[in-house]
Amino acid sequence: MGSWDSYCAICGGPFNTLTVAQKPRSERFLRRHGLSQPQPSSSAQANHPTEDGNADTTAETGDDEAAGEAPIGTITQEDEREDGSYDRDVVTSTELAWVQDLHVLMTNENEDTGERVGCVSGVGEFYDNTQVSVDDGDDPNWDPTAEIVLYDGCFPFHWPCFEVLGTVLEGKTGIAGLNKLKLYNTMMRASGICCSRLDRLDYGDPGPYNEQWWEYQPGTEFLVVHPTISLEKTTALIRERWMKSTQVVNPSDRVRRVSADSFQKLPLELLLKTCSMLTPQSLHQLALASPTVDALLGDKPFWKQYLSVHMPWSYELLSIIDDESQTFQNADFKSLVRWVDQESTPRQWMRGPFMSIANRRRIWHVCEQLKPVYSGRAARFPPTEAEKRRMNLRRAQMGMPPPPPGGVFQMPAIGQ
Numbered sequence: 001m002g003s004w005d006s007y008c009a010i011c012g013g014p015f016n017t018l019t020v021a022q023k024p025r026s027e028r029f030l031r032r033h034g035l036s037q038p039q040p041s042s043s044a045q046a047n048h049p050t051e052d053g054n055a056d057t058t059a060e061t062g063d064d065e066a067a068g069e070a071p072i073g074t075i076t077q078e079d080e081r082e083d084g085s086y087d088r089d090v091v092t093s094t095e096l097a098w099v100q101d102l103h104v105l106m107t108n109e110n111e112d113t114g115e116r117v118g119c120v121s122g123v124g125e126f127y128d129n130t131q132v133s134v135d136d137g138d139d140p141n142w143d144p145t146a147e148i149v150l151y152d153g154c155f156p157f158h159w160p161c162f163e164v165l166g167t168v169l170e171g172k173t174g175i176a177g178l179n180k181l182k183l184y185n186t187m188m189r190a191s192g193i194c195c196s197r198l199d200r201l202d203y204g205d206p207g208p209y210n211e212q213w214w215e216y217q218p219g220t221e222f223l224v225v226h227p228t229i230s231l232e233k234t235t236a237l238i239r240e241r242w243m244k245s246t247q248v249v250n251p252s253d254r255v256r257r258v259s260a261d262s263f264q265k266l267p268l269e270l271l272l273k274t275c276s277m278l279t280p281q282s283l284h285q286l287a288l289a290s291p292t293v294d295a296l297l298g299d300k301p302f303w304k305q306y307l308s309v310h311m312p313w314s315y316e317l318l319s320i321i322d323d324e325s326q327t328f329q330n331a332d333f334k335s336l337v338r339w340v341d342q343e344s345t346p347r348q349w350m351r352g353p354f355m356s357i358a359n360r361r362r363i364w365h366v367c368e369q370l371k372p373v374y375s376g377r378a379a380r381f382p383p384t385e386a387e388k389r390r391m392n393l394r395r396a397q398m399g400m401p402p403p404p405p406g407g408v409f410q411m412p413a414i415g416q
């Protein structure tokens with residue numbers, strides 16, 4: 001069957017050594033991808049180190065290709081090399097090394113009770129196809145003689161992704177509170193036959209392709225950035241932004257705006273409920289239109305509740321709001337929340353320290369899909385788009401109308 005890559009069950013990312021280009025992106029690369037010039041740093045951009053040991057003082061920029069350059073629609077070998085590597089101005093090999101460390105989740109029999117239990121290996125590395133080698137680690141239920149075949153009774157993952165999963169499934173208790181057997185059974189239900197990641201999960205858009213080998217997609221370095229390593233840096237960055245964002249409202253202007261504010265007639269509970277359902281962007285706009293709403297948004301408990309629902313992946317904002325020494329007086333938290341939401345939205349060509357939050361945010365949404373089955377609220381995962389299409393085709397062949405939007409598909413039960 002040849003060779004293929006297996007991916008992290010949680011983030012869908014690779015375990016391979018990733019290639020970072022030795023040369024800066026060429027003019028031709030920028031033109032081919034519709035970028036007339038290098039992407040400006042995001043407002044959250046911090047100084048980025050250059051690739052360690054890869055300084056190539058003789059690097060060509062591609063400018064000299066102009067004479068006799070291949071047409072843009074033609075992909076040259078150099079184009080393939082550039083597309084098949086990450087931008088050295090965005091990430092370094094050192095920053096990407098974390099993806100090579102994997103662990104696996106599988107089951108074993110408890111020596112004392114004979115019961116089936118879930119267990120996690122120590123750190124290991126990926127070889128090819130379904131092959132890995134792992135250390136025994138410190139899980140007392142781990143079987144050192146276990147035969148490991150990825151996605152055949154055994155699920156590989158990165159530890160940082162596992163930590164995010166632990167927080168999504170068990171809250172503050174995290175991975176210490178995880179029921180590994182339940183998690184194993186949940187992943188079994190989310191996987192298909194001969195898969196290289198959990199087929200029933202949506203890994204995001206943009207997200208990692210599920211190809212035979214890891215696919216480098218230009219401008220998606222954030223997909224392989226460690227989701228929590230730069231917490232201190234990003235928290236400091238956000239805090240600094242907040243400290244600068246005090247809002248000063250002219251008293252006469254406030255009186256004029258309040259007198260014209262129809263929201264002040266609404267009951268407080270209704271206003272709070274409405275605010276709690278809005279996106280950060282809509283909330284910000286509403287507060288600009290209504291001084292009554294703006295005053296409500298100076299309330300710390302509101303934001304604690306709001307962040308836990310809308311942005312639970314933003315560890316930085318949650319830590320800032322938990323800091324009791326922090327005052328809310330005149331500090332424009334609504335603008336800060338909107339800014340973090342925008343900066344951390346997963347998107348192509350993003351760069352800077354917010355890539356870490358963006359990847360965490362993406363992984364968080366993957367983990368949330370596991371929650372209903374893990375917690376027992378659902379018996380199975382919703383059908384994939386391919387399954388829906390097959391089902392519709394079968395119904396059409398049988399002369400049945402397609403199910404209504406949101407209708408329930410009857411899928412065959414998947415074994416434990």
Ligand SMILES: [Zn+2]
Pocket residue numbers: 008009010011012013157158161
């Ligand atoms: Zn992962």
